[in-house]
Amino acid sequence: MPSPFPGMDPYLEGTYWMAFHAQLIAEIARQLAPKLRPRYLALTSERFVLDYPEDVAVAASSIYPDVGLAGSQTPVAARSQGGVATAPLRLPTVIPSRVPHVTVEIRDVQNRQLVTAIEVFSPTNKHRDGFEEYLSKRERLLLSTTHLMEIDLLRQGKRVPMQKPLPSVPYFVFVTRNENKPITDIWPRLIQDPLPSVPVPLLPGDADVSLDLQHAFTTVYDLLSFDLTVDYSKPPKVPLPPEIATWTEELLKTRRNGF
Numbered sequence: 001m002p003s004p005f006p007g008m009d010p011y012l013e014g015t016y017w018m019a020f021h022a023q024l025i026a027e028i029a030r031q032l033a034p035k036l037r038p039r040y041l042a043l044t045s046e047r048f049v050l051d052y053p054e055d056v057a058v059a060a061s062s063i064y065p066d067v068g069l070a071g072s073q074t075p076v077a078a079r080s081q082g083g084v085a086t087a088p089l090r091l092p093t094v095i096p097s098r099v100p101h102v103t104v105e106i107r108d109v110q111n112r113q114l115v116t117a118i119e120v121f122s123p124t125n126k127h128r129d130g131f132e133e134y135l136s137k138r139e140r141l142l143l144s145t146t147h148l149m150e151i152d153l154l155r156q157g158k159r160v161p162m163q164k165p166l167p168s169v170p171y172f173v174f175v176t177r178n179e180n181k182p183i184t185d186i187w188p189r190l191i192q193d194p195l196p197s198v199p200v201p202l203l204p205g206d207a208d209v210s211l212d213l214q215h216a217f218t219t220v221y222d223l224l225s226f227d228l229t230v231d232y233s234k235p236p237k238v239p240l241p242p243e244i245a246t247w248t249e250e251l252l253k254t255r256r257n258g259f
Helices: 017-036 128-142 213-223 242-256
Strands: 040-052 056-058 097-108 114-120 147-152 171-176 185-189 197-200 209-212
Touching (some): 017 040, 017 097, 017 209, 017 213, 147 197, 171 197, 197 213, 209 213
Parallel strands (some): 114 147
Antiparallel strands (some): 040 097, 097 114, 147 171, 171 185, 197 209
């Protein structure tokens, strides 16, 4: 059964986003691959950032230590063993987890040149050090000849910087073409809106190909049976504004009633 929402499903923004996010990126690559033949490839490229509890993130690194968590024990009085004092307290420390960030890279077949990068944001792209790490990568792309598409389907966190304020809407798609920099084409989207079909720019002389984001979203939602996973009887993990919450309640009530 499809999502009850016409576009982005706000119930996916919390617990389920990383599982959905990975599959959405893969589906975008699958959708584009046949349209890009024979001159281009749609490849996925993975990097990692470190994610801390309570919304703390640090920049990516190429080498990561093994992750573990020490069990806590009841505090005990300090004891001495052979003249060395034992610790009077043992508590679990905060250990980061490795979070994969996957990008769709469109490259030309002949030279493997990076033509277009497609980013689908995760929470660590939009908070603290993870946001700074992403801005550093973004800056490198914007200073190159690469086109950049950024898909932001998360209401929380920081937005990419613009010279003028963005409209107050929950979701965005940004396309920055190399030949038009610094101008960026922007598709703002409300929760009530379907996700757009957007043009994917290629090398000069080649026509854009179309990326149907709503089709990619619906395909992932249906294939992985998120209708059986998400509990729509409770509020979403990321709270909705009051007027949107009321609209959502009516939408879900209509779905439950079979209309």
